[in-house]
Amino acid sequence: MSEPRRLEVLRAIVEDYVHSREPVGSKALVDRHQLGVSSATIRNDMAVLEEEGLIAAPHTSSGRIPTDKGYRLFVDRISEVKPLSAPEKKAIQTLLEGAEDLDDVMDRTVRLLAQLTNQVAVVQFPRVGGASVRHIEFVLLAPQQILVVLIATNGTVQQRIVRTHADLQEAELAELKQRILSAVSGVKLSALPGELAVAASQLPPALRAHGSTIGRALEQLAGLGRDDRILLAGTANLARSTGDFPLSIGPILEALEEQVVMLRLLSEMEYDARGISVRIGSENPYGGLSEASVVATGYGPDAGAKLGILGPTRMDYPTTMAAVRAVARYLSRILEE
Amino acid sequence: MSEPRRLEVLRAIVEDYVHSREPVGSKALVDRHQLGVSSATIRNDMAVLEEEGLIAAPHTSSGRIPTDKGYRLFVDRISEVKPLSAPEKKAIQTLLEGAEDLDDVMDRTVRLLAQLTNQVAVVQFPRVGGASVRHIEFVLLAPQQILVVLIATNGTVQQRIVRTHADLQEAELAELKQRILSAVSGVKLSALPGELAVAASQLPPALRAHGSTIGRALEQLAGLGRDDRILLAGTANLARSTGDFPLSIGPILEALEEQVVMLRLLSEMEYDARGISVRIGSENPYGGLSEASVVATGYGPDAGAKLGILGPTRMDYPTTMAAVRAVARYLSRILEE
DNA sequence: CTTGGCACTTGGGTGTGTCGAGTGCTAATC
DNA sequence: GATTAGCACTCGACACACCCAAGTGCCAAG
Numbered sequence: 001m002s003e004p005r006r007l008e009v010l011r012a013i014v015e016d017y018v019h020s021r022e023p024v025g026s027k028a029l030v031d032r033h034q035l036g037v038s039s040a041t042i043r044n045d046m047a048v049l050e051e052e053g054l055i056a057a058p059h060t061s062s063g064r065i066p067t068d069k070g071y072r073l074f075v076d077r078i079s080e081v082k083p084l085s086a087p088e089k090k091a092i093q094t095l096l097e098g099a100e101d102l103d104d105v106m107d108r109t110v111r112l113l114a115q116l117t118n119q120v121a122v123v124q125f126p127r128v129g130g131a132s133v134r135h136i137e138f139v140l141l142a143p144q145q146i147l148v149v150l151i152a153t154n155g156t157v158q159q160r161i162v163r164t165h166a167d168l169q170e171a172e173l174a175e176l177k178q179r180i181l182s183a184v185s186g187v188k189l190s191a192l193p194g195e196l197a198v199a200a201s202q203l204p205p206a207l208r209a210h211g212s213t214i215g216r217a218l219e220q221l222a223g224l225g226r227d228d229r230i231l232l233a234g235t236a237n238l239a240r241s242t243g244d245f246p247l248s249i250g251p252i253l254e255a256l257e258e259q260v261v262m263l264r265l266l267s268e269m270e271y272d273a274r275g276i277s278v279r280i281g282s283e284n285p286y287g288g289l290s291e292a293s294v295v296a297t298g299y300g301p302d303a304g305a306k307l308g309i310l311g312p313t314r315m316d317y318p319t320t321m322a323a324v325r326a327v328a329r330y331l332s333r334i335l336e337e
Numbered sequence: 338m339s340e341p342r343r344l345e346v347l348r349a350i351v352e353d354y355v356h357s358r359e360p361v362g363s364k365a366l367v368d369r370h371q372l373g374v375s376s377a378t379i380r381n382d383m384a385v386l387e388e389e390g391l392i393a394a395p396h397t398s399s400g401r402i403p404t405d406k407g408y409r410l411f412v413d414r415i416s417e418v419k420p421l422s423a424p425e426k427k428a429i430q431t432l433l434e435g436a437e438d439l440d441d442v443m444d445r446t447v448r449l450l451a452q453l454t455n456q457v458a459v460v461q462f463p464r465v466g467g468a469s470v471r472h473i474e475f476v477l478l479a480p481q482q483i484l485v486v487l488i489a490t491n492g493t494v495q496q497r498i499v500r501t502h503a504d505l506q507e508a509e510l511a512e513l514k515q516r517i518l519s520a521v522s523g524v525k526l527s528a529l530p531g532e533l534a535v536a537a538s539q540l541p542p543a544l545r546a547h548g549s550t551i552g553r554a555l556e557q558l559a560g561l562g563r564d565d566r567i568l569l570a571g572t573a574n575l576a577r578s579t580g581d582f583p584l585s586i587g588p589i590l591e592a593l594e595e596q597v598v599m600l601r602l603l604s605e606m607e608y609d610a611r612g613i614s615v616r617i618g619s620e621n622p623y624g625g626l627s628e629a630s631v632v633a634t635g636y637g638p639d640a641g642a643k644l645g646i647l648g649p650t651r652m653d654y655p656t657t658m659a660a661v662r663a664v665a666r667y668l669s670r671i672l673e674e
Numbered sequence: 675c676t677t678g679g680c681a682c683t684t685g686g687g688t689g690t691g692t693c694g695a696g697t698g699c700t701a702a703t704c
Numbered sequence: 705g706a707t708t709a710g711c712a713c714t715c716g717a718c719a720c721a722c723c724c725a726a727g728t729g730c731c732a733a734g
Contacts, residue, residue, distance in 0.1 A: 002675090025727050040677055043728070061683045061728045101498060139472050139488065147494065151476060151484055157496045159486070161438055235572065235594060239587035250576035257572060339706090362696050375708055380697065398697045398714045677734075683727085693718085703708075 008035065009045045010054055011078045014066050018316050021244070023063030068281035071293070071313060075278050079318045084326050088116070092326060096334050102126075102156060106231055109307070109331050114234025116323040119311035120256065122296075124266055125229045126156065126305045126335065133184050133192065133222075138177050138214065143167040148214055150221040152189060158221035164213050176207055176214065189222040230262050237311070244291075244312035251288030256310070261286055266306035269296055275303070276325050281313040295320050299328040300335055307331070345372065346382045347391055348415045351403050355653050358581070360400030405618040408630070408650060412615050416655045421663050425453070429663060433671050439463075439493060443568055446644070446668050451571025453660040456648035457593065459633075461603055462566045463493070463642045463672060470521050470529065470559075475514050475551065480504040485551055487558040489526060495558040501550050513544055513551065526559040567599050574648070581628075581649035588625030593647070598623060603643035606633055612640070613662050618650040632657050636665040637672055644668070 012033045016024040026042040029035065035042065046064055049055045054070035057063070066074065084092075095112055099105040106123055113121035131152040139147040144167060149159045183199035184192060196215040203211045235256065238249045245252070255261050265286065269277040279294040293315055296308025307328055309320060349370045353361040363379040366372065372379065383401055386392045391407035394400070403411065421429075432449055436442040443460055450458035468489040476484040481504060486496040520536035521529060533552040540548045572593065575586050582589070592598050602623065606614040616631040630652055633645025644665055646657060 023727090027727075038677055039727095040679090041675080043730095044676085047729080057728085059684065061726075062685075063727070134478060135476050135484070137474055137476060137486070139474060141471060141488065147472070147488060149474070149476075149486060149494075149496075151478065157484060157486075157498075159494045159496065161494075233594065236587050236590035239585050239590055248576050248579065250573050253573035253576055257570065360696090364696075376696095377708055377710090378706080381707085384698080394697085396715065398695075399716075400696070675734105677732100679731090679733100680729105682729085685724105685726095687724085688722085690720085690722105691718105692720105693716105695714105695716095697712105697714080699711090699713105701708100701710090704706085 005035070005037070006045045006049060007073075007078055008033075009042060010049055010066070010070060010074060013046075013049075013055060013064060014071065014074045014078075017065050018314055021314060023058055023065050025063035028063070068283060068313065071280045071317070072278075072283070075280070075317050075321075079321075081322045081325065082318045084322055089326065092116075092330050096330055099334070105331070105334060109327060110231040110233040113307065113309060113323065113327050114237065116327065117309045117311070117320050118234075118237050118240075119309040119315070119320065120235055120237055121233045121307075121309050122256075122262055122266065123231045123307040124263065124305045125231075126300050131156070132186050132188050136177070136181055136184070136218065138173050140168065140170055140173050146173065146214065148217045148221065150218055152222075160217050160221055162213055162217045164210055166209065168210055172207060172210070176203075176211055179203065179207075180211070180214070180218075184218075192222045193219050228259070228263060230259055230266075232256060234309075241312055244314050252292055252310070255286055255288045265289075265294060266296055266308065269294070269306075271298055271303070276321055277308075278317065278321070293317075295324050297324055297328045299332045301332075342372070342374070343382045343386060344410075344415055345370075346379060347386055347403070347407060347411060350383075350386075350392060350401060351408065351411045351415075354402050355651055358651060360395055360402050362400035365400070405620065405650065408617045408654070409620070412617070412654050412658075418611075418659045418662070419655045421659055426663065429453075429667050433667055436671070442668070442671060446664060447568040447570040450644065450646060450660065450664050451574065453664065454646045454648070454657050455571070455574050455577075456646040456652070456657065457572055457574055458570045458644075458646050459593075459599055459603065460568045460644040461600065461642045462568075463637050468493070469523050469525050473514065473518055473521070473555065475510050477505065477507055477510050483510065483551065485554045485558065487555055489559075497554050497558060499550055499554045501547055503546065505547055509544060509547070513540075513548055516540065516544075517548070517551070517555075521555075529559045530556050565596070565600060567596055567603075569593060571646075578649055581651050589629055589647070592623055592625045602626075602631060603633055603645065606631070606643075608635055608640070613658055614645075615654065615658070630654075632661050634661055634665045636669045638669075 009029070012029055013024050016029065016032060026039040026046060029042050030039050046055065050057065050064065053067060054073060055064040056067050058065065092112060095108055096105060099108050106125060110121045110123040113123065133150065134153045135151040137149040141147055141161065144164050145161060146164065146168065147159060147161050149157065151157050180199055184195050187195050196218060200208065200211050200215055235253065238252060268285065269279055271277045276295065276297040281293060282290050284290060284292065284294065291313060292310055293313050294308055294310050295317070296306050298304060298306055308324055311320070346366070349366055350361050353366065353369060363376040363383060366379050367376050383392065387394065387401065390404060391410060392401040393404050395402065429449060432445055433442060436445050443462060447458045447460040450460065470487065471490045472488040474486040478484055478498065481501050482498060483501065483505065484496060484498050486494065488494050517536055521532050524532045533555060537545065537548050537552055572590065575589060579586065605622065606616060608614045613632065613634040618630060619627050621627060621629065621631065628650060629647055630650050631645055631647050633643050635641060635643050645661055648657070
């Protein structure tokens with residue numbers, strides 16, 4: 001009873017089940033795959049696999065389906081990531097290169113990913129933390145209303161309107177801008193709070209109140225800047241695969257809608273050497289996703305921002321992983337521009 | 338066989354069906370409502386209603402359910418919009434007043450609407466067309482890269498990075514800003530293209546190329562400004578009411594995801610005197626929504642931007658309409674601030 | 675370790691019978 | 705003329721029995 005063949009059997013079970021969505025039995029297995037042994041032998045192998053918790057039978061004397069643990073082994077040790085076809089790669093590239101600005105790039109990316117994988121795609125906006133301050137701008141909209149704009153080197157623009165408690169003159173604002181700009185220009189966004197504190201302490205008393213108000217706004221813009229936004233696409237793919245979700249897809253839609261949940265989900269995944277991370281079914285921390293798998297990876301300069309897809313546990317992992325990886329790479333390349 | 342009673346019967350059928358989601362028969366009708374006549378009489382009435390196409394029987398000798406036409410009559414002539422309870426109103430108000438900026442207001446609104454109605458909520462961003470230019474700002478990011486910012490009087494901020502084909506100096510940009518700003522300050526966004534054309538023609542030749550590049554960007558920012566964005570919430574409510582959608586909810590999710598479709602849907606509805614518009618089932622232009630109803634209304638100064646909900650045809654119209662109307666009113670009030 | 679054979683399990687599909695809610699119609703009644 | 709009571713009829717839902725095919729587990733032989 002050789003170990004390699006057992007893994008081969010597991011691989012065959014996963015592959016068959018993924019594309020037939022029906023429990024697969026020993027007979028069908030020897031028919032479709034050249035395993036070189038009889039169905040009885042396969043049955044013995046399957047018994048062992050079941051003991052190890054890698055597959056399970058929905059009911060006595062029915063075929064077997066992979067368990068979450070089985071998928072995990074499949075993903076980690078058996079499957080090979082299938083490279084995308086040349087036309088697919090070409091299509092990705094031209095689509096992404098045609099984008100106009102950052103928002104457009106992200107929008108195209110998420111749609112592309114959804115279409116490529118036939119799953120729900122999730123893309124987090126690029127982190128702004130690693131970038132630096134390229135420019136800041138204050139605009140006096142009204143005596144007590146200031147528009148604060150922060151432009152980062154990665155091209156993101158954040159803005160926010162703040163209210164002050166005392167009137168402010170154009171001239172004062174211009175001076176504030178000069179002082180703050182010279183203090184923080186080129187500073188990493190992650191280091192912004194510190195620099196701002198120093199700058200604030202050196203402000204003349206007359207400007208200090210306004211300075212700290214604006215400073216807080218800047219910190220917010222830099223801190224939870226854009227990386228707290230995510231884009232979704234392909235939710236309709238969930239409905240298409242009803243039946244893959246024994247329970248309703250309600251909890252999944254709920255999770256998708258809660259940006260906080262998705263952000264945590266993406267950021268908490270462990271990204272291994274292959275750079276691509278898979279969470280399978282019950283491995284997901286959030287209960288509503290116990291029937292779903294997430295395939296995600298980082299992208300961008302420091303791979304700090306994430307992107308990925310969410311689908312049923314019964315999923316074509318090799319192809320999906322390839323698509324996610326490819327999209328992440330092309331996106332990173334585009335963003336470097 | 339009095340006409341008023343027949344309408345009463347229709348009303349009873351709609352109400353019962355909406356909350357029991359089962360075909361309703363003559364017997365159950367006389368039990369639950371004080372109609373003062375026997376079930377046989379009701380049967381006669383129902384026969385007439387069926388002839389008129391207002392109700393239908395799923396199969397011979399089963400109860401009746403309202404047709405789209407029946408719902409239409411119900412909404413137009415029978416139902417009375419139920420006002421919201423005082424605590425509900427209070428909750429709406431405090432929730433919306435706690436918002437920080439426009440994005441936050443819209444986000445809260447759409448979530449509120451979803452929760453209030455238990456349906457999918459759709460909110461279009463306020464139109465920017467009626468507002469005026471409050472300020473513009475150009476920032477030189479690189480010799481051939483300019484950040485163009487447009488701030489409107491309604492508080493919306495649009496920005497975009499444009500590339501030029503020739504280098505540009507800070508000083509030139511400052512002059513451009515002076516000239517353009519003086520030309521368009523206070524101008525209605527809808528009138529922006531005209532004013533920009535005039536201003537461009539008066540530019541010195543050296544600045545003309547850059548001026549027109551920037552002008553085009555400004556036009557875009559003003560034109561399709563923010564009113565082409567919509568927010569969604571409560572998609573999970575669709576899943577909860579599976580069974581209300583005989584077909585899959587796939588087409589509906591698809592429609593929701595296509596912003597273009599939703600925008601057309603919202604803008605094409607006819608808003609009658611009551612200011613609230615209802616599209617029932619097959620009345621919807623888009624085929625995928627033939628099982629769904631849309632309840633929407635305008636909000637804001639000129640009621641130009643829309644907001645509403647989407648749900649199954651089998652819906653509690655009076656309550657839903659009340660909620661949509663109330664949210665629109667409170668939102669309008671907040672935006673006036 | 676592999677294999678053929680065989681008894682056993684079980685979900686799914688099909689056919690039948692019953693039950694109850696509900697209708698449509700007719701004739702009597704107000 | 706509208707309303708009502710009564711009655712025959714229809715049909716979906718449910719329960720039950722039954723069989724079939726797919727599949728398993730195990731044993732004994734190779």
